[in-house]
Amino acid sequence: MQPIVECCAPLAEEPIAQVDADQLAGWFRVLGDPARLRLLSLIASKGEACAACDLVEPVGISQPTVSHHLKVLYEAGLVEREKRGRWVYYRPVPERLAILSRAIGSPGA
Amino acid sequence: MQPIVECCAPLAEEPIAQVDADQLAGWFRVLGDPARLRLLSLIASKGEACAACDLVEPVGISQPTVSHHLKVLYEAGLVEREKRGRWVYYRPVPERLAILSRAIGSPGA
DNA sequence: CGTATATATAGACACCCGTCAATACACACT
DNA sequence: AGTGTGTATTGACGGGTGTCTATATATACG
Numbered sequence: 001m002q003p004i005v006e007c008c009a010p011l012a013e014e015p016i017a018q019v020d021a022d023q024l025a026g027w028f029r030v031l032g033d034p035a036r037l038r039l040l041s042l043i044a045s046k047g048e049a050c051a052a053c054d055l056v057e058p059v060g061i062s063q064p065t066v067s068h069h070l071k072v073l074y075e076a077g078l079v080e081r082e083k084r085g086r087w088v089y090y091r092p093v094p095e096r097l098a099i100l101s102r103a104i105g106s107p108g109a
Numbered sequence: 110m111q112p113i114v115e116c117c118a119p120l121a122e123e124p125i126a127q128v129d130a131d132q133l134a135g136w137f138r139v140l141g142d143p144a145r146l147r148l149l150s151l152i153a154s155k156g157e158a159c160a161a162c163d164l165v166e167p168v169g170i171s172q173p174t175v176s177h178h179l180k181v182l183y184e185a186g187l188v189e190r191e192k193r194g195r196w197v198y199y200r201p202v203p204e205r206l207a208i209l210s211r212a213i214g215s216p217g218a
Numbered sequence: 219c220g221t222a223t224a225t226a227t228a229g230a231c232a233c234c235c236g237t238c239a240a241t242a243c244a245c246a247c248t
Numbered sequence: 249a250g251t252g253t254g255t256a257t258t259g260a261c262g263g264g265t266g267t268c269t270a271t272a273t274a275t276a277c278g
Contacts, residue, residue, distance in 0.1 A: 011146070012153035012201065015167065021143040021150070029141030031213070033236075034130035037120070037137075041130070044121035052254055058124065065237055067256055086245050086254050092121065097213045104140070105210045142266075161224055174267055176226055195224050195275050 008103045027100055030076040035061055036069045043079060044092040051088055117212045136209055139185040144170055145178045152188060153201040160197055 008020045016024070031037060038059050043049040056066050070090060073079045078097065079090045117129045125133070140146060147168050152158040165175050179199060182188045187206065188199045 011150040014150075014154050016147055016150040018143065018147070021146045025141050025143040025146050028137050028146070032134050032138030032141040034127065034134040035236080037130045037134050038125055038127070041120040041123075041125040045123050050254090061236090062238060063255075064239080064257080068236080071256080083245095083255095088255065101210045101214045104206045144266080159224090170266090171268060172224085173226075173269080177266080180226085192225095192275095197225065 007099055010105055011103055024100070024103055027076055027078070027096070030072055030078060031100070033069070035059055035065070036073055039066065039069055040073060040078065040092065043090045048089050048091045051090070053087065055090075116208055119214055120212055133209070133212055136185055136187070136205070139181055139187060140209070142178070144168055144174070145182055148175065148178055149182060149187065149201065152199045157198050157200045160199070162196065164199075 008016065008024050031040075039055055042055055042058060046054060049055055051066060051070060052063070055070075056063050059066065070079070070081075074081055074090075076096075078093055080093055082089045082091070117125065117133050140149070148164055151164055151167060155163060158164055160175060160179060161172070164179075165172050168175065179188070179190075183190055183199075185205075187202055189202055191198045191200070
């Protein structure tokens with residue numbers, strides 16, 4: 001995960017560079033799956049969530065698939081993980097999400 | 110295109126419903142491609158853009174591929190089209206983009 | 219009408235992705 | 249140490265997607 005703190009001015013501000021487009025598109029693609037969106041929403045609305053405890057049953061997909069999606073979210077830097085005993089807890093990374101929100105945010109409207 | 114004006118409370122507010130997840134994920138998937146992101150950025154930063162005039166050359170992909178991406182953006186309701194003479198002009202749809210921005214917006218951060 | 223240009227479509231190809239069952243791994247608790 | 253449970257990985261399958269070339273359609277201009 002790159003140390004990107006400031007990235008990608010709003011799309012409407014200036015034509016986005018290829019590099020930034022790749023970066024942003026990667027994040028959006030991660031959000032482009034209903035299962036991941038529901039997982040992220042579950043995590044965010046609880047503030048923190050454990051995979052088996054809070055996530056597998058509600059989304060209604062198999063445990064390996066949940067694990068896969070959580071990995072994708074994690075590697076995109078949209079959630080962070082903390083292992084506590086036998087369980088792994090996930091929390092959202094608001095800074096990352098803010099980058100995306102700001103990129104498509106319409107200051108001209 | 111459905112008449113969705115109000116949709117999808119912020120992800121962190123409450124666990125998102127399956128239907129909303131499908132809807133949102135569809136829009137994010139559209140943004141999940143660098144070429145489409147660059148096209149949208151070019152359109153948005155100019156306020157309006159014509160495919161051949163302003164888009165084909167800057168993004169560096171073939172005309173049919175540009176046409177395809179514009180169709181995807183259009184059918185997602187992220188841009189609107191207007192045919193003027195031989196040309197087709199595209200404009201962003203800020204309300205749609207605002208929905209996405211608000212969905213991932215972090216009120217808790 | 220014919221030609222030139224802007225746009226869209228068709229078809230093909232390679233590649234990526236979501237899902238699952240099966241299995242492996244990690245960690246606590248007795 | 250052994251067992252049970254949470255988590256991750258593997259391998260496979262089906263479907264979707266981005267890209268291209270070639271071609272078709274539409275519109276303006278002479």
